[in-house]
Amino acid sequence: MALKGKDILSLREMSAEDMETILSTARSLKEILSRPIKKVPTLRGKVVCTLFYEASTRTRTSFELAAKYMSADTVSIAPSGSSVQKGETLADTARNLEVMGVDVVIMRHSVSGSCHFLAKVLDCPVVNAGDGMHEHPTQGLLDIFTILEYKSKIRGLKVAILGDVFHSRVARSNIWGLTKMGAEVAVAGPSTLLPPSIENLGVKAFNRVEDAIEGADVVYSLRLQLERQTKSLFPSKREYHDMFGLTKRRLALAKEDALIMHPGPMNRGVEISTDVADSPRSVILDQVTSGVAVRMAILYLILGGRE
């Protein structure tokens, strides 16, 4: 049941079979999270390192808990308080960690392609926890896992991904993953936030979010990445919410049992209104739970699941 290749870098490069393997492994491991004593010895003696060059609450905690629930030891490196601030290169930092015996490096970085670079630097496996505007493959997998829990299939589902697609690694991973598994994906947002030739990835693209939401089984709101807005891509948060935000009125166009998703952290009242985010159809917190299960599966398959 081993995965192809040593690393988890992108869903573009991951086969549908490997995605299925991870998802089914996550399904059986998820049960551990509801035990009174959340600990199995599977990865005892393994060391999982998170190397996060960008801020993170969910992803980092999720990976660390996933490792701890399986008895791996964890170390986490962040730019502040490390040699990174003294100008050490990524390659040097990572190789130093590797020779101390780290078994897998999970990295988040603001530059696209950095995990591919790290995979060339290191012999040990690398897991992409989000690189620039490129991909966030474990997020894509946990989103698919969450959808499967409610809809029990992906093929044929209509998924609307709304908002800042341009800067979103979450959108890219979801597009690759969902289309590989047979979903019909539509993206929508202002033209300035839709990347060029996005239709070539096998999705429909709209400027009116209503067009994407119409009849959707899943409505996925993306975080407006305010920290990456270096140019005037939209005039104001107010106008953004008015024209492109996920509101109750717009949501009414989706199927009645449509799921509402968001990768977090949310800008409430900007890309998603609070009543939608907190509505009974919101599975935003389920996504977070799924994240732990999916990451347990990935660590298990990378570190323990090999012959």
Next chain:
Amino acid sequence: MSGDLFIRNGRVIDPLSGRDEIAGVLVRDGKIAAVGCGIDGGAAPVIDATGKVVMPGLIDLHVHLREPGFEEKEDIESGTAAAAMGGFTAVACMPNTEPPVDNDAMVTSLLKRAREVGRVRVYPIGAVTKRRAGKELAEMGEMKAAGAVAFSDDGSPVATSEVLRCALEYLKSFGATLIDHPEELSLSEGGQINRGLVSTIAGFRGIPAEAETIAVFRDIAIARLTRGRLHLTHLSTKESLDLVRQAKSLGLEITCDVTPHHLTLTEDAVLETAYDTNTKVNPPLRSKADVEALKNALADGTVDAIATDHAPHHVDDKWVEFDYAENGISGLETSVSLILDKLVRPGVISYLRMAELMSLNPAKILGVEGGTLRERAPADITIIDPDFEHSVNPRQFLSKGKNTPFEGWRLTGAAWATIVGGEVRMKDRKLTS
């Protein structure tokens, strides 16, 4: 006697006369003495060029030798060694050194270093503006008198239309060419690779073709206004070449070059190499349609020259995350092989056109000697082995810059000998001491 040679039985190519025939080339006192069949070499040392192609020495009008200031990337000694190995008898070096070449003393000192350690001719290009800052004109007249052959703020475009206008007007007094790097910085800022599907997949802010086209349009407009001599370097888009074609048809004195890498690679290389920073270059690798347009423009005469934009970098500048990597490709030692394998062998261009693009026209654009094998021309000669099969190995580069996206490419054809002023600087793929 030194400077005497007889090159026998090679296929002699001279774009000035249109000669393409098996012939001998006799060199006396560092100059071409005779070319033809049935020439008697007398006592001159013989080079047997049977099966080889003999061309006027190749001239690269756009290289970065990095000296002074960035000697960890390249210096005049290593850069000219790389040039000799790559089949170039002369290189024109860009002024974006530290300090930049923006005064006559810098030009003089570069030429002195080149005489001391250079393996091939070095033609300094002076900065257009002081410190390349785009504000005040540099002392281009003094630099020209000291030996600068052309002027450029390369690395950056000439900053404003007014500075470009003044520079082109002023240079008319000296008959020198201004070489511009066309880039509209407000469009390219923050971009890492060409804008399009690949930048969308790879997750980069893209550099649109229009960042170049707009600058080319501006430059042509100012050239029309001033009737100055403008050379546009490393053009990479279809639209740029359409604009140059149109400008030439209006009779403007505009020339342009393209690089070997923009002729042979597309933006796809970024993903195919899993973000190898050796594919990061400015202007970026473009689309398949652009590459085809460049090739057509080579064949139809729109492109005047092939230049490497040899941009050597230290491994520390490239073995980093993509955004943090420097732009550029070390090109001197792969140029001839790429052109032979990817353009001459498939019949996109002939040997005559290759010699025109890489020797005759660069000499004309820079206003320097060379570019021909006619009698009394300097005996700058490149001999090519069209059958030499090899695989590109940057560890064997003589350039300090090992940064190439062509590592491992199997190529047929290479420079076999480089002769400068009748002196053999490289023969049989080895430098002569």
